[in-house]
Amino acid sequence: MEPIRTIRSRTVVLSSTNIDTDQIMPARFLTTTTREGLGKHLFADWRYDAAGQPIAEFVLNKPEAAGCQILVAGRNIGCGSSREHAPWGLYDYGFRAVISSEIADIFRNNSLKNGLLPIEVDAETHAWLLANPGVELSVDLQTRTVTLPTGKSVSFAVEAFARYCLLNGVDETGYLLSQEAAIRAYETRHEA
């Protein structure tokens, strides 16, 4: 996994509240057996018409969305299904951070494991970001801050170990495997 330290990008804003993972990645794309290539299906039912043509008004289809790495979403993004295809799709599309005032548990967890940084900010900052699409933000994972173009810096919380893994490009599987002795001891205690 690529380490993440800083993300500097303009934002794309999807202000809907409760954007569920069925919207982010509709179920018909879940029959894949790989994690790559899902970016083209991201928000498919909002992004394309019945003939598969891009819907011009949808924010991801606008020219200014090109290259944006930060998605600002309405409250409670990622609710619903546990499908990791949602963060896979966001990452494959090019997003590296999702900002909201509330982020659903499983989606947050899945995002952290895939180099997609879930950032919860206070309601006031969130409202400002929703009202000012396309602003350039600077995210620093080392200092856990988002800096706005106004110069204002807001801090965000990120689980300590997930942050360590993201900063160092380390994946958690290796860490769990290194705990073999403790796992075996647990099994011995409980299965005697």
Added chain:
Amino acid sequence: MTATTLFEKIWQAHEVVAETADTPAIMYIDLHLTHEVTSPQAYTVLRQRGLKVRRTDRTLATLDRSTPTDADQLFGKVPIRIESAANQIRELEKNCAEFGVELLGIHDPNRGIVHIIGPELGATQPGQTIVCGDSHTSTHGAFGALAFGIGTTEVGHVLATQCLLQRKAKTLAVNVEGTLPRGVTAKDLVLAIIRRLGVSGGTGSVIEYRGSTIRALSMEERMTVCNMSIEAGARAGLIAPDQTTFDYLKGRARAPTGAAWDGAVARWRTLVTDPGAHFDAEISIDAGTLAPMITYGTNPGMSVALGEAIPAAGDAVYAKALAYMGLTAGQQMLGQKINEVFLGSCTNGRLSDLEQAAAMLRGRKVAPGVRFLVVPGSHQIKLAAEAAGLDRVFKDAGAEWREAGCSMCLGMNGDLVAKGAYCVSTSNRNFEGRQGIGARTLLASPIMAVAAAITGAVADPRALLA
């Protein structure tokens, strides 16, 4: 000793390594349920890293969601219509064979929706930690197991190490007291709870459902309630095990037997929240005031009790949801014309759901022009329903009787609701497009589904009860 919650007790019993400020706890997983959709990429990682499945004896696989419910496709008489779904099924078969994981596959009499077969086999037991790459894993909490959904990366963690990295959740007590009125089901109760909490009210928390109403529920009803915990954003839902739980499990294929059974029950009896234990938050619900519920919007929190009007418009998002649904604020759901009905899913696809539905449908007909799809949650449920003649009731009334699976709950296998059609569904999610592009889902109980099927509109099931 400090008074502790049921959640705390299960948590403590599964800490391989306790959490610190820098590292999450390492939690041991007793039972790992897997299926065709969220496991292929995890097996790829195992293969790339040269890893084995650490505990094949704690891992169980089945086929439920990409899997056809049409017998001809399922049993190979005709090819599976969706090529990528067929490929995913073959991939799971191949992975299970290669890694030595038990697969309850297409021809296995115990195949079914993963959250239905765990309890049915007695594999789900009180006090366990249970995970699955599916958010409705919360269903198993009905047995007093700490059960929650995980992503595919974590499926890989559990396959490789039988462990997960976890931070301790908060606790939320949902106290329900009183008697559910006639015609008000466990589904109505949980829809009312979700409406009360909101779709993110449970975020970060494990819910414990408590109180006299919960104690009086059957295991199947408790599963319906715990199933939808995630729809309030909760990580898991729990109900303390009691005699109802033990009676359900006794004699099931994978439940302990003999002296081991007695020992297990003695242990399970300790799995209760101690009097005076602290919850981070609590809410109370009076069951006696509840009525049949139905959703009108595009998330499970957007519901009304029959007789209530759709609430007045809020913001733009609310207006967009109503526009998608083709409904208006101030409107009554009663009388709303419907096109399709789906009876099934891990929420309401168990035998008692089919029994209640069939009891209402017996001697009646599905309204002309309405499509009614009935999908048992497991092959065992299908066999039991057929032995009781329930399939005849459904078929004689004009419904389709299918093979077991997730089917139209998420529409991955081609069982889809038509664009713009209204579907009264006993499943768990009414998200935009969930049951098909442009589909309009109205979540409700099995008896409300039947009332709609008979009348072709949203109708009060209480008027049709025998």
